[in-house]
Amino acid sequence: MRRIPSVAVAASLLCSTASSVQGQEQTPDWKQGAVCYEIFVRSFHDSDNDGVGDLRGLIEKLDHVNDGSPASTRDLGATCIWLMPIAASPSYHGYDVTDYYRIEPAYGTNEDFKQLIAEAHQRGIRVLVDLVLNHASSEHPYFKHALLHPDSPYRDWFRFAPGAGGRNEWGTEVWHRSPVRDEYYYGFFWSGMPDLNLRNPAVRAETKRIATFWLRDMGVDGFRLDAIRHLMEEGDQTTNVSANHDFLREFAAHVRSVSPDAFTIGEVYDSIGAVLAYYPDQLDSHFAFEVADSIVSAVRTGSAQGLLAPALRLQRELPAERWSPFLRNHDQTRAMTEFGGDIRRARLAATILLTLPGLPFMYYGEEVGMTGDKPDPRLRTPMHWNRGPAAGFTGGVPWEPLQSDSFLANVEVMDADTASLLHAYRKLIHLRAADAALGGGELVPLEPNHPSLVAYLRRAQDRTVFVIANLAETAISDVRITSGAATLPGGVYSVGGLLGAPAGQPIRVGGNGRIDRYAPVEAIGGLQAWLFELTRR
Numbered sequence: 001m002r003r004i005p006s007v008a009v010a011a012s013l014l015c016s017t018a019s020s021v022q023g024q025e026q027t028p029d030w031k032q033g034a035v036c037y038e039i040f041v042r043s044f045h046d047s048d049n050d051g052v053g054d055l056r057g058l059i060e061k062l063d064h065v066n067d068g069s070p071a072s073t074r075d076l077g078a079t080c081i082w083l084m085p086i087a088a089s090p091s092y093h094g095y096d097v098t099d100y101y102r103i104e105p106a107y108g109t110n111e112d113f114k115q116l117i118a119e120a121h122q123r124g125i126r127v128l129v130d131l132v133l134n135h136a137s138s139e140h141p142y143f144k145h146a147l148l149h150p151d152s153p154y155r156d157w158f159r160f161a162p163g164a165g166g167r168n169e170w171g172t173e174v175w176h177r178s179p180v181r182d183e184y185y186y187g188f189f190w191s192g193m194p195d196l197n198l199r200n201p202a203v204r205a206e207t208k209r210i211a212t213f214w215l216r217d218m219g220v221d222g223f224r225l226d227a228i229r230h231l232m233e234e235g236d237q238t239t240n241v242s243a244n245h246d247f248l249r250e251f252a253a254h255v256r257s258v259s260p261d262a263f264t265i266g267e268v269y270d271s272i273g274a275v276l277a278y279y280p281d282q283l284d285s286h287f288a289f290e291v292a293d294s295i296v297s298a299v300r301t302g303s304a305q306g307l308l309a310p311a312l313r314l315q316r317e318l319p320a321e322r323w324s325p326f327l328r329n330h331d332q333t334r335a336m337t338e339f340g341g342d343i344r345r346a347r348l349a350a351t352i353l354l355t356l357p358g359l360p361f362m363y364y365g366e367e368v369g370m371t372g373d374k375p376d377p378r379l380r381t382p383m384h385w386n387r388g389p390a391a392g393f394t395g396g397v398p399w400e401p402l403q404s405d406s407f408l409a410n411v412e413v414m415d416a417d418t419a420s421l422l423h424a425y426r427k428l429i430h431l432r433a434a435d436a437a438l439g440g441g442e443l444v445p446l447e448p449n450h451p452s453l454v455a456y457l458r459r460a461q462d463r464t465v466f467v468i469a470n471l472a473e474t475a476i477s478d479v480r481i482t483s484g485a486a487t488l489p490g491g492v493y494s495v496g497g498l499l500g501a502p503a504g505q506p507i508r509v510g511g512n513g514r515i516d517r518y519a520p521v522e523a524i525g526g527l528q529a530w531l532f533e534l535t536r537r
Contacts, residue, residue: 030126031263031321033439035354035429036080036361037065040330041107042092043382044364046394053382053393055086055108059119061385064411068123074415076367077429081120082128082224082265084330086113089137092377092399094130095226096137096193100210110218117219126221128263129214133207133251134227135193143194147180157203158194159186168238188230188238198232198247208254215259222263223255225283229268240274248282265324269331272313275323284322285359288314291325296338299349302471304454308445311356315443320357327353329363330380334372336409343369344527347424348469351529354428355458355467357443367425369409378403384410427499431531437463444487446515449480453524457487462536464488466495466504468520469529477523486513493534495520501530506537 045057067075085094088102103113120127136143142154149155164175164184175184176191187194196203214220225248232243248266255262264283268275272290279286290310298307314323327335327349339345346369353360364370365383372379377400384406385392391406403409414422432438441460448455452472458465470476490511495504504520524530 030079031359033433033435034079034359035077035432036082036128036324036359037076037078038082038084038329038361038363040084040364040380041086042094042399043380043393045383045385045392046396046398049395050106051394051396051399052106053399054106055103055112055116059116061383062119062123062125066123066125073426076426077433078362079124079433080126080128080221080263082361083130085130085132085226087132090139091137091192093380095132096135096139096190097132098137098139098141101213113218121219126263127219128222128224128265129220130226131211131214131223132226133196133198133210134230135187135189135195138187138192138194147178147185156200157197159197160184161186166236174238188233189227195230199243204247204250207251211251211255212258215255215262221261222259222265222284225264225266227269228266228278228283229270229274240268240270240277245278245282248278252281252283272310276317279318279322285324286322287329287361288323288325288358291323291356291358292327295325295349295352296327296335298454298471299345299352300338302452302473304448304452304469304471307352307454308443308456311358311443312445315357320440321359323358324361325353325356325358326361327363327366329361331376332379333374334363334370334379335366336369337371337373341369341371341405342527343421347421348471348527348529350421350425350428351467351531352454352469354425354432355438355456355465355531357441357458362425367422368411368414369405369421371403371405371409386410386412431499435463435465436460437465441465444483446487447482447484449478449482449517450476452476453479455481457534459488464493464534465498466520466532466534467529468524468532470524470526473526475523475525478519479521479524480517480519481515482517483515487515488513488534489536492537494537496533496535498531498533501532504530504532507534 041058042053044053045061046053047056063075065076065078086104086107087097088099088104089097103110117127142157146152146154146158161184166174168174168188174188176187177184185194229239231247232241234241252264255264265285266283268278268286269289275286294307294310298304335349336346368384370384372381381400381403382393382398387407390398391402391410414420437458437460441458444457444459446455453470455468488509490509493507497503507518509515
């Protein structure tokens, strides 16, 4: 990973919007300062005008993510992409797989994927793919054979019972009547997704073969594992059972044996307490849903109470590269919709996300303020590239109608406006990559004198960045910041503005390391965030 050596140089470069994009070189600490970008291939870019996004279309748009040029000013600067399921599937979303060894034909071929890997690596982008091991498709040949033949060798790859009942957490039946005989099969999410029996050694061995194929034959850099809290059940308990952890230890050890540098991240849609049980010796990282909810809630309501608590707890428990904050993903109402279309709130949320510890992820389209709400296909609509009739996504008819705001919320329009949300994301991501404090520093909460203010430091060795944000719609004056003891070494600090912030008043820190009623500026505007670099005189 290419690094710019000093924060002072980074600030200078960023003020002129120069990029600190990663080059082709990759190092073991690639996660420090990195940002990952979630992509739904079906909705990203269509290369053949059939209305469905594909791998060749994604290749054509990789420069939006990262163009590989250290001097670039036109890319996001993300160094990792997570692709939602791309294996063969009968469903638009791909989470019910029929062939784990074949690219979904609507997206292209295995060779197309290998080209994507080559093009991504050339730009310094690592590629993670969604791996769905909790269940397969009811159209999978193994399940169809097991359904038809009681003596099938794949019978024990799934779960069958003569009669059973039970519902999942959403109130849906988990046992589904067989269309062939008087029996039932288990599918936690849906009848079209029969659960794989991961207690069967043959199934576990197959998951390892699948992982090996994608790592060695296809060249991926790691996996996002779907729905891992539901992998196995124990009696009536359907989430977070001890057997899940045993399987994940075994699976992750296999991944590391095949590719020591591979990265694995899991979806445990649950509290931090539940997520912590999936450490220390299982997957590399997990998504921080509580952090996501705390950011979105604080920005939506204007209250900073509890905003930093989830991130501080994770920081106490885990290294920063082992947990991943985000705003929203493909299962959730998009952030811009949560914020009622207010681009100021979207910019504020992005600033908080990208100045917290962890390895942050962002959902495609977040950088241009795409909207979307349930049902699920409306959360995953085609990307907005320009002001054309299909927003530059396709020359045909999009597989799903675009959002109504595509004429304004698109890359073309926002690229031309240096004050846009897109430019804010670019600058924040580049700064995070260049600045050791933001990329891997400790989070230190500060105590502002107003409930709508949040303030914190990010510290790494002799580098410190100070962040202050006003979550209220109106300006706040007479701002005062206090801290606990040992926050900073005693002395006087110059306060230089980053990313357009004004220079602040110097900070005088006592011998006990405490900041006492510091007034950085006369006032901070509504829904505004400022970043400062602290330099000890």
